[in-house]
Amino acid sequence: MANAPSSTTSNSPRSPRGRLTLQLKTMVGLLVVLVSAVALCGLVFVTLTQSILRESKIGQVNQFAYGMASSLSVPAHDRKAISEHLAQLQQSPDIVFARFTDTDLRESVGYATDDSLWQQYIDALTTTRATPTSLGMARIVTLGRKQVTVTTVPIFSPVNPKDPGSRSTLHGYLHVAVSNEAMAAQIRYLQGSVILTCMAIVLLAAPIAAMIAKHITVPIMKLAHAAHALADGDLAHRVALKRTDELGELTDAFNTMADTVERQQADIRKANANLEQKVLQRTAELEKVNNRLQAEISEKEDFLRAVSHDLNAPLRNIAGMASMLIMKYKDTLEKDALQRLERIQKNVQVETDLINELLELSRLKTRREKIERVDLHELVTQVADQFQNDFETRKITFRVRTRLPHMQGERARLRQAFQNLIDNAIKYMREDGPREINVNIQWARDEAILQFADTGMGIAADDLPQLFHVFRRAKNASVMKIPGKGVGLASVKSIFENYHGRLWVESTQGVGTTFFIAIPLQHFEAAQSHEVAA
Numbered sequence: 001m002a003n004a005p006s007s008t009t010s011n012s013p014r015s016p017r018g019r020l021t022l023q024l025k026t027m028v029g030l031l032v033v034l035v036s037a038v039a040l041c042g043l044v045f046v047t048l049t050q051s052i053l054r055e056s057k058i059g060q061v062n063q064f065a066y067g068m069a070s071s072l073s074v075p076a077h078d079r080k081a082i083s084e085h086l087a088q089l090q091q092s093p094d095i096v097f098a099r100f101t102d103t104d105l106r107e108s109v110g111y112a113t114d115d116s117l118w119q120q121y122i123d124a125l126t127t128t129r130a131t132p133t134s135l136g137m138a139r140i141v142t143l144g145r146k147q148v149t150v151t152t153v154p155i156f157s158p159v160n161p162k163d164p165g166s167r168s169t170l171h172g173y174l175h176v177a178v179s180n181e182a183m184a185a186q187i188r189y190l191q192g193s194v195i196l197t198c199m200a201i202v203l204l205a206a207p208i209a210a211m212i213a214k215h216i217t218v219p220i221m222k223l224a225h226a227a228h229a230l231a232d233g234d235l236a237h238r239v240a241l242k243r244t245d246e247l248g249e250l251t252d253a254f255n256t257m258a259d260t261v262e263r264q265q266a267d268i269r270k271a272n273a274n275l276e277q278k279v280l281q282r283t284a285e286l287e288k289v290n291n292r293l294q295a296e297i298s299e300k301e302d303f304l305r306a307v308s309h310d311l312n313a314p315l316r317n318i319a320g321m322a323s324m325l326i327m328k329y330k331d332t333l334e335k336d337a338l339q340r341l342e343r344i345q346k347n348v349q350v351e352t353d354l355i356n357e358l359l360e361l362s363r364l365k366t367r368r369e370k371i372e373r374v375d376l377h378e379l380v381t382q383v384a385d386q387f388q389n390d391f392e393t394r395k396i397t398f399r400v401r402t403r404l405p406h407m408q409g410e411r412a413r414l415r416q417a418f419q420n421l422i423d424n425a426i427k428y429m430r431e432d433g434p435r436e437i438n439v440n441i442q443w444a445r446d447e448a449i450l451q452f453a454d455t456g457m458g459i460a461a462d463d464l465p466q467l468f469h470v471f472r473r474a475k476n477a478s479v480m481k482i483p484g485k486g487v488g489l490a491s492v493k494s495i496f497e498n499y500h501g502r503l504w505v506e507s508t509q510g511v512g513t514t515f516f517i518a519i520p521l522q523h524f525e526a527a528q529s530h531e532v533a534a
Contacts, residue, residue: 024213026209026212026213026216026217027206027209027210027212027213030205030209030212030213031202031205031206031209034201034202034205034209035198035201035202038197038198038201039198042194042195042197042198043194045194046187046190046191046194049187049190050187050190053183053186053187054140054183057140057149057178057180057183058138058139058140058149059138060178061138061149061150061151061176061178062136062137062138062151064176064178065136065138065151065152065153065174065176066136066153068086068098068174068176069153069154069155069174071085072085072100072155072174079100079107079109080109082100082109082110083100083109083110086098086099086100086109086110086111087110087111089111090111093179094178094179094181094182095111095113095176095177095178095179096112096113096114096117096143096146096148096150096177096178096179097110097111097112097113097114097117097118097121097175097176097177098110098111098112098174098175098176098177099111099112099118099174099175100155100172100173100174100175101122101172101173101175102171102172102173103170103171103172103173105122105125105126105173108122108175110175114144114146116144117143117144117146117148117177118175118177120143120144121141121143121150121175121177122175125152125175136151136152136153136154137151138150138151139151140180143177146179147180147184148177148178148179148180149177149178149180150175150176150177150178151175151176152173152174152175152176153173153174153176154170154172154173154174155170155171155172155173155174156169156170156171157169157171216247219239219241219243219247219251220247222239222241223239223250223251223254226238226239226254226258227254230258230261235258235261235262235265236262237258238255238258239251239254239255318344318348319344319345319348322341322342322344322345322348323345325341326338326341326342370410370411371408371409371410372408372409372410372411373406373407373408373525374406374407374408374409374411374414375404375406376404376405376406376407376414376450377400377403377404377405379411379414379415379418380400380404380418380439381400382415383415383418383419383422384398384400384422386419387422387423387426390426391426394426394429394435395435396426396429396435396436396437397434397435397436397437398422398436398437398439399436399437399438399439400438400439400440401438401439401440402440402441404439404441404450405441405448405524405525406524406525407519407523407524407525408523408524408525409499409523410495410498413495413498414495416491416495417491417492417495417496420488420489420491420492421452421492421515422437422452423488424488424489425437425452425454425456425513428454428456428457428459428513429454429455429456429457430455430456430457430510433455434455435455436453436454436455437452437453437454437455438451438452438453438454439451439452439453440453444518446520446521447502447518447519447520447521448518448519448521448524449516449517449518449519450516450517450518450519451514451515451516451517452514452515452517453512453513453514453515454512454513454514455511455512456512456513457509457510458507458508458509458510458511458512458513459505459507459509459513460509461507464505464507467489467505468489468490468492468493468503492515492517496517496519499519499520499523500519500520501517501518501519501520502516502517502518503515503516503517503518504516
């Protein structure tokens with residue numbers, strides 16, 4: 001059972017900086033959203049107000065210019081009267097210039113606070129060649145460094161109501177420019193007011209944003225702390241938070257999860273206790289079975305030794321009495337009797353060898369020999385040398401096609417297996433055609449496959465499944481009276497099964513037979529394993 005963490009760990013947050021950072025981020029985020037919204041509203045307000053002021057200014061200038069033009073329409077031919085009338089506008093500080101020109105824009109009379117500004121404007125009109133359709137439309141322009149609202153309106157002579165044929169004629173133009181300094185000051189004041197309002201909103205909203213951030217983040221940090229406590233093994237830790245929003249739902253879900261985890265941990269501890277009890281029980285049962293198996297193996301070995309002794313003793317007596325009869329009555333016994341006695345001796349020797357081989361077969365899996373480094377190439381070559389006389393007599397060619405590796409194994413057992421395989425190939429070699437025995441090795445991903453191939457008479461397909469069983473021999477062995485007891489291949493199978501190896505045979509009658517032995521790579525030296533990987 002996991003130990004609960006100390007009270008200091010469970011009552012203090014794991015990362016205070018993380019909590020403050022989360023609150024600060026939440027507060028700053030709220031302030032950014034609020035300030036952005038206020039700034040956007042202020043910008044829209046200032047823009048709309050500025051547009052309204054400009055339109056209002058343009059309307060006022062237009063209205064003023066047309067009013068002045070109507071007052072000048074009667075005495076338009078009197079330039080002096082016009083000049084005196086316009087000079088009265090000097091009392092207005094916003095009027096930049098108010099001048100009357102003829103239709104050619106050459107001669108002018110009137111008032112101007114700055115002759116250079118008036119000259120810039122009149123030059124612009126002369127350059128653009130203003131038409132009557134573009135007149136009477138006030139607009140905001142910049143003259144020098146000064147922004148003004150300027151308009152040019154035409155002045156016509158009045159129509160004589162007593163003369164039906166009289167027509168109104170164009171006498172000239174009235175040019176009026178009004179300074180925008182007052183409007184610009186209003187706009188600057190408005191912008192400053194909006195900025196101050198935004199700053200005041202920020203100052204007032206900061207504490208509110210901090211409270212909102214705390215209201216949001218503190219429950220989250222409580223949940224995070226509870227999650228850390230749960231991860232540290234404090235399964236009894238719960239979050240006491242009563243809220244009806246999403247954080248309340250999250251808290252309820254966390255507490256439910258903690259209850260489930262605590263219940264599952266209790267179930268696991270109970271199951272582990274039961275499992276440990278079962279393991280102990282099964283271990284005791286396995287020990288009993290193992291002891292019984294060891295006892296049975298010992299009894300089997302004792303039985304085999306007793307059988308070997310009880311069988312070998314009478315056989316030795318029979319062989320000895322046959323030898324004595326031959327030696328004592330060699331000259332008096334008939335030839336047929338002597339042959340029968342010699343056959344008895346040979347049969348006794350065959351049965352003795354069979355008993356010894358069966359005893360050795362029973363020991364292959366129960367009595368392992370010393371594991372040592374074995375050079376398989378050298379070992380196969382040494383075994384082949386023992387059959388050199390058979391190779392020369394029967395004209396058999398023996399080859400090791402590939403350099404065989406080193407292996408960790410039982411040298412005597414491996415020698416016995418190779419000897420049985422080569423001897424088996426010699427026994428079943430054909431009398432005609434090529435006579436060869438080839439040894440090779442192939443590397444697979446996780447095993448090495450030894451191959452012993454011969455060009456012998458081959459084995460029937462229905463004999464292959466029983467080939468590695470004791471006393472099971474191929475049919476052609478009985479037909480052709482090939483000597484053997486049916487124990488050699490069974491011994492080969494038992495030897496390589498100690499290395500978790502696999503054995504199988506591929507054979508075609510009249511062509512030859514190949515024995516395959518697959519051995520896991522773990523039994524070979526690291527050099528060969530690296531060679532396979534490469």
